[in-house]
Amino acid sequence: MTNLIPQTEAQQNCYILSGNFVPNDLLSMFERKFSCSLEPDEKFRIIYYDTFDWRLYRKDEALVLHQYGQKQKLSLEKLSSARVKDIVPLPRAGGKSLNLEKIPSNMRESIASTIEMRALLPVVKMDGKVQKLLLRDKHDKIVVRLSFEKDSTVASESGRKQDFPERIIVNPVKGYQAEFKCVKKILSRSSVLTPHKLNLLDMALAGIGRHAGDYSSKVKIKFNPNIQSVQAVKSILQHLLSAMEMNEPGMIASLDTEFLHDYRISVRRSRSILSQMKGVFPEDRLEFFRKEFAWLGAVTTPARDLDVYFLEFKKLQNRLAPEMHSALLPFRDFLQEQRGHAYKKLVTAVTSERYKKLKCALKELFKKDSAAEKNAPDAKKDIHRQANERIWRSYKRVKKEADRLTPDSPAQDFHELRKSCKKLRYLLEFFQFFYHEKKINQLIRQLKILQDNLGEFQDMDVQNIALKNFAKMMEKKGVKNADTYMAMGVLADGMDQRKKELQHAFIDCYKKFSIKKYQELFKELFKPDMKQEQESPYESIG
Amino acid sequence: MKVLASYNIKGGVGKTAAAVNISYLAAHQGWRTLVWDLDPQGAASFYFRIKSKVKSGVKGIINRKHDLSDIIKGTDFEDLDLIPADFSYRNMDLLLDDKKNSSQHLHKLLKPLSDDYDFIILDCPPSISLVSESVFYAADALLVPIIPTILSIRTLEQLIRFQKKKKLDNMKVSAFFSMVDRRKKLHKEIVDNPPLNETCFLKSEIPYASDVEKMGMHRAPLPSYAPQSRSSQAYSNLWDEVILRLK
Numbered sequence A: 001m002t003n004l005i006p007q008t009e010a011q012q013n014c015y016i017l018s019g020n021f022v023p024n025d026l027l028s029m030f031e032r033k034f035s036c037s038l039e040p041d042e043k044f045r046i047i048y049y050d051t052f053d054w055r056l057y058r059k060d061e062a063l064v065l066h067q068y069g070q071k072q073k074l075s076l077e078k079l080s081s082a083r084v085k086d087i088v089p090l091p092r093a094g095g096k097s098l099n100l101e102k103i104p105s106n107m108r109e110s111i112a113s114t115i116e117m118r119a120l121l122p123v124v125k126m127d128g129k130v131q132k133l134l135l136r137d138k139h140d141k142i143v144v145r146l147s148f149e150k151d152s153t154v155a156s157e158s159g160r161k162q163d164f165p166e167r168i169i170v171n172p173v174k175g176y177q178a179e180f181k182c183v184k185k186i187l188s189r190s191s192v193l194t195p196h197k198l199n200l201l202d203m204a205l206a207g208i209g210r211h212a213g214d215y216s217s218k219v220k221i222k223f224n225p226n227i228q229s230v231q232a233v234k235s236i237l238q239h240l241l242s243a244m245e246m247n248e249p250g251m252i253a254s255l256d257t258e259f260l261h262d263y264r265i266s267v268r269r270s271r272s273i274l275s276q277m278k279g280v281f282p283e284d285r286l287e288f289f290r291k292e293f294a295w296l297g298a299v300t301t302p303a304r305d306l307d308v309y310f311l312e313f314k315k316l317q318n319r320l321a322p323e324m325h326s327a328l329l330p331f332r333d334f335l336q337e338q339r340g341h342a343y344k345k346l347v348t349a350v351t352s353e354r355y356k357k358l359k360c361a362l363k364e365l366f367k368k369d370s371a372a373e374k375n376a377p378d379a380k381k382d383i384h385r386q387a388n389e390r391i392w393r394s395y396k397r398v399k400k401e402a403d404r405l406t407p408d409s410p411a412q413d414f415h416e417l418r419k420s421c422k423k424l425r426y427l428l429e430f431f432q433f434f435y436h437e438k439k440i441n442q443l444i445r446q447l448k449i450l451q452d453n454l455g456e457f458q459d460m461d462v463q464n465i466a467l468k469n470f471a472k473m474m475e476k477k478g479v480k481n482a483d484t485y486m487a488m489g490v491l492a493d494g495m496d497q498r499k500k501e502l503q504h505a506f507i508d509c510y511k512k513f514s515i516k517k518y519q520e521l522f523k524e525l526f527k528p529d530m531k532q533e534q535e536s537p538y539e540s541i542g
Numbered sequence B: 001m002k003v004l005a006s007y008n009i010k011g012g013v014g015k016t017a018a019a020v021n022i023s024y025l026a027a028h029q030g031w032r033t034l035v036w037d038l039d040p041q042g043a044a045s046f047y048f049r050i051k052s053k054v055k056s057g058v059k060g061i062i063n064r065k066h067d068l069s070d071i072i073k074g075t076d077f078e079d080l081d082l083i084p085a086d087f088s089y090r091n092m093d094l095l096l097d098d099k100k101n102s103s104q105h106l107h108k109l110l111k112p113l114s115d116d117y118d119f120i121i122l123d124c125p126p127s128i129s130l131v132s133e134s135v136f137y138a139a140d141a142l143l144v145p146i147i148p149t150i151l152s153i154r155t156l157e158q159l160i161r162f163q164k165k166k167k168l169d170n171m172k173v174s175a176f177f178s179m180v181d182r183r184k185k186l187h188k189e190i191v192d193n194p195p196l197n198e199t200c201f202l203k204s205e206i207p208y209a210s211d212v213e214k215m216g217m218h219r220a221p222l223p224s225y226a227p228q229s230r231s232s233q234a235y236s237n238l239w240d241e242v243i244l245r246l247k
Helices: A023-030 A105-115 A177-188 A200-207 A229-252 A257-276 A283-311 A313-318 A322-350 A353-366 A370-374 A383-404 A411-430 A437-476 A482-513 A516-526 B015-028 B043-047 B057-062 B087-097 B102-113 B130-138 B150-165 B185-192 B230-246
Strands: A014-017 A035-038 A042-050 A061-068 A071-078 A084-089 A121-136 A142-155 A161-163 A167-172 A193-195 B002-006 B033-037 B080-083 B119-123 B141-146 B172-180 B201-207
Touching: A023 A035, A023 A121, A023 A142, A023 A177, A042 A200, A071 A105, A084 A105, A121 A200, A142 A177, A167 A177, A229 A257, A229 A322, A229 A353, A229 A383, A257 A283, A257 A411, A283 A313, A283 A322, A283 A353, A283 A437, A313 A322, A322 A353, A322 A437, A322 A482, A383 A411, A383 A516, A411 A437, A411 A482, A437 A482, A437 A516, B002 B015, B002 B130, B002 B230, B015 B033, B015 B043, B015 B080, B015 B119, B015 B141, B015 B172, B015 B230, B033 B043, B057 B087, B057 B102, B087 B102, B087 B130, B102 B130, B141 B150, B141 B230, B150 B172, B172 B185, B172 B230, B201 B230
Parallel strands: B002 B119, B002 B141, B033 B080, B033 B119, B141 B172, B172 B201
Antiparallel strands: A014 A167, A014 A193, A035 A121, A042 A061, A042 A121, A061 A071, A071 A084, A121 A142, A142 A161, A142 A167
């Protein structure tokens, strides 16, 4: 990722020092041309912030907190050009995450549209001392500033610390270009200075053994299409377990709603791959995982459902007439309380012995076990073939269930189809690297449109029932605000109406999904008998 | 970006000292600040040790031969830049007169700088002219130093009448007492009972003090070399009030 970023002008103004060098060496380089003065040492700290899934970095942006002495500034920078998009002074505040509310409005809006519901977390921190060298002309006017950074370390949030090389940074002063060029020329002659090759964020991350984009909720595993199914499924499960473990701390600390969301997706994907590829493990082993993953799904559901309510609270309010907006506030307070309870239960579950046992059993499963694989009929089948069979079967199932649906079909049938679509989607994503990238992405996109419709239908259905249950619970708790119940009733009615609209809209969505072009594409890519003579468009990559 | 103009019809009332000192305080807080020394006398440029000379003179600026950003000079203070004065600025009125919508011209010139600066502070020449009108249109707020004397108050009345006549309703006029010598009975009376509409007067007052005059010797903003002085504190209070009004 980092190698693709060209060296920017700002990087060219930063030099890494090698060998012994003291500020006075710097002074002696310039004193023939300028009147020089060294300022006293000052402590500095630079903290890079991003979301857990690198949303700013993916948009070529970096959010950087600079602390020098008593001052603190927050800048939003374009990574590829190192251009500062916006910079603001910021009052000092504690806390692990950077509170978006504390950021002035223009910058806040720009960041909020990128990070959406995710929290800003410190990614890497640099600490050190800086000594400034001021270069003046014959009128005693400062014409160039140099910063000598020393005794620097980089540290991750978990505390992993590493020494960071000494740096010289040349800061031009506007309107004094000739002097700046002169300084650069003098520096270029030095044998102990080399310009930055990477931007500072990538350098700092490398220092703590990380790289940007090292977490993504997407499953992108490249394996050799000829490996045995059992190995491939183990790789997928290993990847999913690692995603679960990466999300655990943020989920437990409730840093934002997406830790739990991504965690649950990994749980669902694990359940799905185990059931879709059940022939690769002995049946007696699968039963345990089926039961335990189902438990994990169930125990995390209430917290996620309540998170969804919170994320969509504004949307819910907007479904009401403006004068009814405030009537929903007691409902939000109730949700807040329920959410607290739900997260407590969730934390108890994921810190329990039962959960530890599940993870241990998974890790045990990843070990080679020839005896067990002998008892599994599909363990040794090659994965590409197995993937074709499973995807084709899953697609046929989706088609069969969807063909039967009419706008008047019961909600349960829509839910069943939603689950089948999800299984198909997971399979397409797990094995996407076996297939032509553009073609499979086209199918995933179409499936996603169908899933969005079915997903919203499910939300409306579940939320409608939940609203009624919540109202009963609130009544029991003594909430006596009639306007609140009326507003919740209006919402429930609106959801019923929306469900009907979605059922009708589904027919159109499915029509688009099931056009001949996509049917042919499914056949071409996955139908086993058509695939026998066909070779993968990609070379072996495992 | 907020544009603030230090302005008075009358000269010698502390406009430049106010512009230089509050611009320094703004930059010191971390705001990206630009001062435009519009006065051909070039006192603000002098305070910042920058030569009063602009490439292509005022013609180049008004006729947009180059961008304003090409003539900006960095001061000795981080986050604080300056567009220097030029003796040719004395002809700015004539050049603006040739322009369509001359009163909006300065506003248009400053607009491209809106991403680069949080505050632009205009140090204006004394007079009421087309340049002033253009300043009034460009500025979010007018900072008017007033010496507590009858004549000085009269200039404020003239300014407010002009504002009404030109219907410059959006422009916030913030007057403050400058060069206040409380040993003088008249100063004390006027400061304690501000005339006109009290709401246009800020609470902060700048004392008459020799350390302000010494800015010429140091060629630097007062709070940069005497941050603890009474006058520095007065400018700091003034800036706090101004920034609060601008929000």
